[in-house]
Amino acid sequence: MNNGIMRSVLQDNHETLINQYEASLADVWALQSTLNDEVLSHVAQELALSDADHTWAKEWISDTATIFRFLRYHKFIRSFALEAIHTTLVWRLNALRLSTLPSALFHCLPPPICDPLGRPLVFLHLSELLTCEQTMMDGFLISLERLRIHMRSLNDKYANHEIILQCVFVVDLEGLSIQSFNLKILTWFMKEVVPRYPGMFAAVFLLNYSWTYAMTWSIVKCLLPNSAVARVFFPSREELLQYCSPSALPSNYGGALSPLHLVEDPLNSDDQTSASSVFIPPRSSLNPFFGYPSVASLSRPHVVKQGRRRKRDLLLTLSVLWWRRWGARVIILFFLIAVSLTRKRVRGVNRWMLGVPLSSGNTLQ
Structure with missing residues (x-):
């Protein structure tokens, strides 16, 4: 295109x-x-x-x-x-x-830098997602929440301008191998993220795309709705420059700005929120005191303090962990028992229909 x-x-x-x-x-x-x-x-x-x-x-x-x-x-x-x-x-x-905890997965260019239609430009280096799945998922959600807050702050700050409803994602595929493609993450994104953050992406520009990704894309687009596929573009560096102009792009993408890592990122600024701390759910993978509610400091996000230690939190956590460990086996056991009882009942009915006397142990209930 x-x-x-x-x-x-x-x-x-x-x-x-x-x-x-x-x-x-x-x-x-x-x-x-x-x-x-x-x-x-x-x-x-x-x-x-x-x-x-x-x-x-x-x-x-x-x-x-x-x-x-x-x-x-x-x-x-x-x-x-x-x-x-x-x-x-x-x-x-x-x-x-966890919305106020810092995350570096996204890098949003600061205002007034935007695309020609006034929407924020957000960069994502896809190879940076190649970490622990749960850590990546948590980080992605934190970044997306901070992006929502940033877009709202822009609407509040520039109330007389046209409302900002979406942003433009620039996804860099450099350093990403085909072998690293994870269908589970895509499924998680479509089932868990999109319904909770619907319609935030006006377009997704995939950069450094080569023919080796063609097979992967042919599979991925079959799993996406047509409305999502229509928002995905594969511009060359020259086409991206023509669309956004050099003044809106970092120098490592051909623009006139500083390299991306030196450009201010409003998603990770402390003034995005006035709160001094943030609550971490008891069973979040980011909680070092798993099972109990904790609070993290915004100024020092690595400092986490444990909240109240309640018996109900302990019992609930033990129940969750037990079910994660044994739940599948319990379901299979109940299934086998149900099948066994059903087969036994069917045999008894068949014998009764054939006129075979039933022993006391096979008496129909």
């Missing part, structure tokens, strides 16, 4: 998105009102939220761009969007409460 066609496609998609946002804004506000008045109150009682957690949840609900993306992802059907938002809110409170 040449640069002219790529720019035209992105321009058309952007205009459609903005028109949809403006047309559905009243519905988004009504949905936010319901979430604040009913859903959040119910969740607060159900999970016994602290004041900090309640404030954290309320901030997310009040993010108009996020609620719009949920509504759009669910075809503007209010009931579907409401259910998805409720489910995501509970998930965020139970599993994600």
Whole structure:
């Protein structure tokens, strides 16, 4: 796809998105009102939220761009969007409460640098994801949450400008081998990430793409919805420069800026949040006191303090660990028992139908 066609496609998609946002804004506000008045109150009682957690949840609900993306992802059907938002809110409170911990997976260029349509440019070197799967997944979610917060801060800061609903991802494939391709991570991304952060990517530019990736892409695109495939582009360095202009790109990608690692990254700045600490869920892989709630310092994220040690936390953690260790075997055992009982009952019915006397041990119940 040449640069002219790529720019035209992105321009058309952007205009459609903005028109949809403006047309559905009243519905988004009504949905936010319901979430604040009913859903959040119910969740607060159900999970016994602290004041900090309640404030954290309320901030997310009040993010108009996020609620719009949920509504759009669910075809503007209010009931579907409401259910998805409720489910995501509970998930965020139970599993994600890590949004202010630093993560270096993404590198966002600082404002006013943006693509021609005013959207943030976010860089990701894919080879950096080749770490422990769980560590990568946690880091990706933290980075994505910080990106959401950054986009909201831009909308609050530049309220008189056109709202920012999406960002543009520049993914560098350099150093990534075909053997390192992990289908499990792609499946996790589509099932766990996209439904919880819908519609954030306006486009994904894959750089340093060669013919050796062609087979992998032919497999991957069959697993992606058409709407996602249509947002993936493979520009050359020259085409990327023509689209973004040199003033919006780091020098190691042909631009006029400093090298990427020397460019300020607003996703990892301490002023993104005013909180002094962040709660880490008991069973997060980032929690050194696994099983008990912990708190990490923002100024020194490597310093983690253990919270209250409650018996219910210990019992719940032991139950979770036991199930992880033995759950599959327990399911198989119950399945075998059910099959055995079913076969025994079927044999008894067959003998009865053939007129064979049943012994006391084979009496039908």
